[in-house]
Every structure is written in C-alpha cells, then in structure tokens.
Amino acid sequence: MTPDGAGVGLDGVAHRFGDVDVLRDIAFTVEPRRSLGVIGPSGCGKSTLLTFIAGLAEPGGGSVRVGAETAPAGRLAACALMPQKDLLLPWRRAIDNAALALENRGVPRKQARARVAPLFERFNLGGFEQHWPHELSGGMRQRVAFLRTLVADKDVLLLDEPFGGLDAITRADMQDWLRGVLTVEPRTAVLVTHDVEEALLLCHEVVVLTPRPATVVARIEVDLPVRVSRAETIADPAFTALRARILSILAQGSA
Numbered sequence: 001m002t003p004d005g006a007g008v009g010l011d012g013v014a015h016r017f018g019d020v021d022v023l024r025d026i027a028f029t030v031e032p033r034r035s036l037g038v039i040g041p042s043g044c045g046k047s048t049l050l051t052f053i054a055g056l057a058e059p060g061g062g063s064v065r066v067g068a069e070t071a072p073a074g075r076l077a078a079c080a081l082m083p084q085k086d087l088l089l090p091w092r093r094a095i096d097n098a099a100l101a102l103e104n105r106g107v108p109r110k111q112a113r114a115r116v117a118p119l120f121e122r123f124n125l126g127g128f129e130q131h132w133p134h135e136l137s138g139g140m141r142q143r144v145a146f147l148r149t150l151v152a153d154k155d156v157l158l159l160d161e162p163f164g165g166l167d168a169i170t171r172a173d174m175q176d177w178l179r180g181v182l183t184v185e186p187r188t189a190v191l192v193t194h195d196v197e198e199a200l201l202l203c204h205e206v207v208v209l210t211p212r213p214a215t216v217v218a219r220i221e222v223d224l225p226v227r228v229s230r231a232e233t234i235a236d237p238a239f240t241a242l243r244a245r246i247l248s249i250l251a252q253g254s255a
C-alpha cells in the first residue's frame with residue numbers, strides 16, 4: 001500500500017458487448033480512503049465497471065485511473081477485487097485460503113500463514129484456521145475471503161455485492177463488521193450493491209446508475225449524524241430520507 005492511499009477516477013467510460021450497449025459516459029471519482037457505493041438495476045453493468053477499474057479489461061471508450069496509474073497492469077497492481085462469489089479454494093484450509101494473496105506475491109507459505117494467523121481472531125474466525133471451506137458458514141467464508149482481500153495490501157478494494165448470498169441476519173452482522181474494519185483501517189473502496197441500506201451504512205458517497213446502457217443518474221453524499229448503533233443509524237430521519245430518495249431515483253430512472 002502507498003502511504004497516502006490511492007483514489008479512483010473514471011471519465012467518459014463507455015462500453016458495448018457486441019450489440020449490447022452496456023455503459024455510456026460514466027464519470028466519477030473516489031478520493032483516497034473514501035468509499036463509494038454503486039447502485040443500479042440488475043444487469044446494468046456494475047460488475048463490468050469493477051473489472052475495468054481493476055484493470056482486468058479495458059472499456060471501449062473513456063479513461064480509468066487508479067492513483068496515478070492508467071495502464072491496466074498498473075491498475076491491477078493497485079486493486080484487490082472481491083467477486084460476487086467468495087471463491088475459496090475447496091482444497092485449501094481456511095488459513096491457506098486467507099494466505100493465498102500473499103503466496104501469489106511470492107511470500108513462502110509458512111510466512112504467509114504466520115502473517116494471516118493473528119488476523120483470524122480479529123475477523124471472528126478464531127479456532128477455524130484449520131477448517132475446510134465446506135465446514136464454514138456463509139458469513140465465515142465471506143470473512144475469510146475478505147481477510148484474503150485485505151492482506152493483499154492494495155490501496156483500493158473493489159467489492160462486488162460481497163454479502164449478496166447471505167441471509168438477512170448474517171448480512172447485517174457482516175455489514176457492521178465491515179463498517180468497523182473500514183473505520184479502523186480506512187481504504188479506498190468501491191462497493192457494488194443492490195441494497196440501498198448497505199450502501200448508506202458503508203459508504204461516504206453513492207452513485208446511482210440507470211438501466212442499461214448505464215449512465216450516472218445521481219451522485220449522493222452520505223452525510224449522516226454519527227450514530228453508535230446500526231439501529232439508531234437506520235432510524236435516523238436523515239438516513240430514512242436518503243434511502244427514500246435513492247429508491248425513488250431507482251424506480252424512476254431519473255433524479
């Protein structure tokens with residue numbers, strides 16, 4: 001990671017897959033150590049946008065920047081992408097899945113294990129280091145995947161519906177947990193989600209996309225009074241008003 005973190009900037013990003021016009025003139029910036037939620041209808045191009053930021057592909061038009069890097073290889077080096085599915089390797093124990101990003105960077109397995117082992121307690125995974133992925137709950141698997149993403153030590157986290165597959169209670173627990181992680185150790189984060197509440201709880205700003213071809217229809221600053229508990233935050237009239245505003249934009253496709 002770089003000492004001051006890295007921001008993200010998109011300008012005029014456009015893309016088509018064959019006849020399918022997916023993205024049109026997408027522009028936004030994320031300041032270093034700030035989190036941006038991306039909300040939009042299913043299939044509008046949110047995951048595609050993350051793959052462009054991560055440098056895994058190039059858009060047909062426009063520019064993408066991560067820190068000072070505009071070339072795909074430079075962006076890839078600065079980003080850790082957590083895809084929709086946790087993608088733990090079934091043949092590796094939890095600790096070895098968590099250590100994977102370090103091993104991929106050339107850290108020997110023993111050292112990589114030693115680096116991730118102390119984090120298991122902090123991620124509420126203490127005692128489960130030697131379990132296989134199929135022996136963990138959905139929430140635990142997500143936390144192992146997060147641990148792996150965070151220890152990759154990249155400036156930018158790209159999170160693609162990280163809690164999409166979880167039940168409502170586990171999802172709420174995981175949102176609280178991630179909120180804590182990002183407060184203790186702020187990173188630049190782009191969070192794709194269908195869940196307006198999740199975006200408001202976890203992000204400093206939210207962009208709302210239209211149905212395909214996606215354009216940015218609204219950019220909303222999440223400026224809420226600091227509340228200790230989740231219940232208090234969600235009950236706050238400012239939170240309720242923002243949620244209603246975003247839901248209305250999603251329903252109408254316009255701000």
Ligand SMILES: Nc1ncnc2c1ncn2[C@@H]1O[C@H](COP(=O)(O)OP(=O)(O)OP(=O)(O)O)[C@@H](O)[C@H]1O
Nearest residue numbers: 017020022040041042043044045046047048049212
């Ligand atoms: N590699 C590809 N080749 C062709 N079409 C693709 C490819 N990747 C995505 N698409 C199409 O681009 C559109 C946007 O897909 P994408 O997965 O980015 O949407 P999304 O907003 O993330 O969807 P969801 O919210 O359902 O996860 C879809 O119509 C999809 O079928």
